[in-house]
Amino acid sequence: MYVTHLSLADFRSWPFAELAFEPGVTTLTGRNGQGKTNLVEAVEYLGTLGSHRVASEAPLIRHGAPRAIVRARVQAGLDDARALTLEVEIRSGQANRASLNRGPLKRARDLLGALRVVVFSPEDLRLVKGDPADRRRFIDDLVTQRWPRLAGVRADYDRVLRQRSMLLKSLTGRRTLDEASEATLEVWDESLAKLGGELVEARLRTLEAMAPFVTDAYLAIAPTNNAATVAYRSSSLGADPNAATFLPTKGTLADEISCARVPFIGKSADELAEVLRARMADRRREEIARGVTLVGPHRDDLVLSLGELPAKGYASHGESWSFALALRLGAYGLLRADGVEPVLILDDVFAELDDVRRARLAAMIADAEQVLITAAVASDVPSSLAGRRYVVADGAVTRDDSSGTPAPGGGTEDPSPAPDRREDGPR
Numbered sequence: 001m002y003v004t005h006l007s008l009a010d011f012r013s014w015p016f017a018e019l020a021f022e023p024g025v026t027t028l029t030g031r032n033g034q035g036k037t038n039l040v041e042a043v044e045y046l047g048t049l050g051s052h053r054v055a056s057e058a059p060l061i062r063h064g065a066p067r068a069i070v071r072a073r074v075q076a077g078l079d080d081a082r083a084l085t086l087e088v089e090i091r092s093g094q095a096n097r098a099s100l101n102r103g104p105l106k107r108a109r110d111l112l113g114a115l116r117v118v119v120f121s122p123e124d125l126r127l128v129k130g131d132p133a134d135r136r137r138f139i140d141d142l143v144t145q146r147w148p149r150l151a152g153v154r155a156d157y158d159r160v161l162r163q164r165s166m167l168l169k170s171l172t173g174r175r176t177l178d179e180a181s182e183a184t185l186e187v188w189d190e191s192l193a194k195l196g197g198e199l200v201e202a203r204l205r206t207l208e209a210m211a212p213f214v215t216d217a218y219l220a221i222a223p224t225n226n227a228a229t230v231a232y233r234s235s236s237l238g239a240d241p242n243a244a245t246f247l248p249t250k251g252t253l254a255d256e257i258s259c260a261r262v263p264f265i266g267k268s269a270d271e272l273a274e275v276l277r278a279r280m281a282d283r284r285r286e287e288i289a290r291g292v293t294l295v296g297p298h299r300d301d302l303v304l305s306l307g308e309l310p311a312k313g314y315a316s317h318g319e320s321w322s323f324a325l326a327l328r329l330g331a332y333g334l335l336r337a338d339g340v341e342p343v344l345i346l347d348d349v350f351a352e353l354d355d356v357r358r359a360r361l362a363a364m365i366a367d368a369e370q371v372l373i374t375a376a377v378a379s380d381v382p383s384s385l386a387g388r389r390y391v392v393a394d395g396a397v398t399r400d401d402s403s404g405t406p407a408p409g410g411g412t413e414d415p416s417p418a419p420d421r422r423e424d425g426p427r
C-alpha cells in the first residue's frame with residue numbers, strides 16, 4: 001500500500017500543507033527544524049494513532065490552534081487500484097474524530113488497520129536501551145496493526161488495570177477484606193485475566209512469527225556469529241523453558257522458579273487467562289499489602305539478546321542501533337508476510353549509520369512499495385535510493401531535481417497537486 005496524497009491543517013508546524021506522493025522512495029531533505037519529521041509523523045499518526053516522538057497529542061496540534069486535521073489518500077497496492085481516504089481531527093481536550101472514505105467512524109481507533117506503517121527513527125534506540133514499557137509499546141503497536149480489534153482489548157485492559165490498582169491502593173495494608181471489596185476485586189480480577197490473556201496470546205503469536213525476521217535483518221545489517229534473538233519475559237506466566245535466550249533479568253526468586261516451570265508459548269487466550277487468574281490468587285495478599293497490580297502483561301518485557309548476552313547493558317552503541325533497526329525491519333517483514341505492504345518511514349536514520357550499514361539497509365528496502373525518508377543532509381542517503389527528492393525549507397516543499405532548479409510554485413486549493421509543486425507551509 002502507499003500514500004498518494006497527504007493534507008494537513010494545523011498539524012505541528014504546518015498551518016496548511018498538501019503533498020502528493022508516489023510509490024517507491026521519496027526523500028525529504030532540509031535543514032534542522034524545517035518540518036520534515038512533522039510531515040512523515042502525520043502519515044505515521046494515521047496508521048497508528050500515535051507518534052514515535054510524543055506520548056500525548058497536544059504537541060501534534062499547531063501551537064495556538066484548537067485542532068489539527070490530517071488526511072491521506074492511500075492506494076491498496078501497485079496492482080490494486082482500490083483507494084481509501086483516511087482523516088483524523090485531533091482535538092485539544094476532546095475525543096478525536098475520524099472518518100474513512102468521508103464516512104464518520106464511531107471511534108477514532110476504528111481507523112486502525114486501514115493504513116499500515118512501520119517507522120524507524122533515532123528514538124528507537126529506546127527499544128534496546130530503554131524501559132520495558134518501550135518494548136511493550138512496540139509489540140502492542142504491532143499487534144494492533146495486525147488485528148485492529150486488539151486496540152479495544154488494550155484500551156479495556158488499561159482501564160481495568162487503573163481501576164483495579166485504585167481499589168488495591170484503597171485497601172493497602174488491610175488484613176481482611178469486607179464482602180463488598182472482595183466481590184469488586186473479583187470482578188476486576190476476572191476482567192484483567194480475560195483481557196490480559198487475549199493480549200498476551202496476541203503478543204506471543206506476533207513475537208513468534210516476527211522473531212525469524214528480526215534475526216535475519218540483524219544478520220543482513222551487521223553480519224556476526226551472534227544471533228539476535230527476541231524472547232518474552234513474563235513476570236506472571238512463566239517462560240518457555242526451551243527458549244535458550246530466556247534470561248530472567250528482574251523479579252523475585254519465586255518468579256524465576258515459576259518462570260522456569262510454566263511453558264506458555266502456544267497456549268490459547270483462555271489458557272493464559274487461567275494462568276493469570278491463578279497467579280493473581282497466589283499474589284493477592286502481596287498485592288493488597290503493596291497496593292499495586294503485580295500480575296499481568298503490563299509487567300512483562302521482551303528480552304533482546306545477542307548470542308548469549310542480553311543486548312541491554314551489554315551491546316555496544318552500534319550493536320544497539322543495529323538491533324533497533326532489526327526490530328523495525330522484523331516488524332516490516334512480518335506485516336509484509338501477513339499480505340499487506342506497509343509504508344516504511346525512515347526518519348533521520350541515515351545520519352546515524354556508517355556507510356556499510358547504510359548500503360546494507362538500502363539494499364534491504366530497495367523493493368519496498370513505498371519508503372518515506374527524511375534527512376538533514378541529502379548525501380547521507382545512499383544514491384542507490386534515488387527516488388524522488390524534495391527540499392523542505394521555509395515552510396515549503398520543493399522538488400530537488402537533478403538540474404537543481406526548484407519546481408514552480410502553485411496554489412494551495414487544488415486537492416491533488418503534482419508532487420513537484422511548491423507547497424504552502426508554516427507562515
Ligand SMILES: Nc1ncnc2c1ncn2[C@@H]1O[C@H](COP(=O)(O)OP(=O)(O)OP(=O)(O)O)[C@@H](O)[C@H]1O
Nearest residue numbers: 012013032033034035036037038059061062063376
Ligand atoms: N505543535 C507545534 N506547533 C508549532 N510548531 C511546532 C509544533 N511542534 C513542533 N513544531 C516546530 O516544528 C519544528 C520541528 O520540525 P521537525 O521536527 O519536523 O523538523 P525536522 O525538519 O525534522 O528537523 P531535524 O532535521 O532536526 O530532524 C520545530 O521548529 C518546532 O518548534
Ligand SMILES: [Mg+2]
Nearest residue numbers: 036037348374
Ligand atoms: Mg527530523
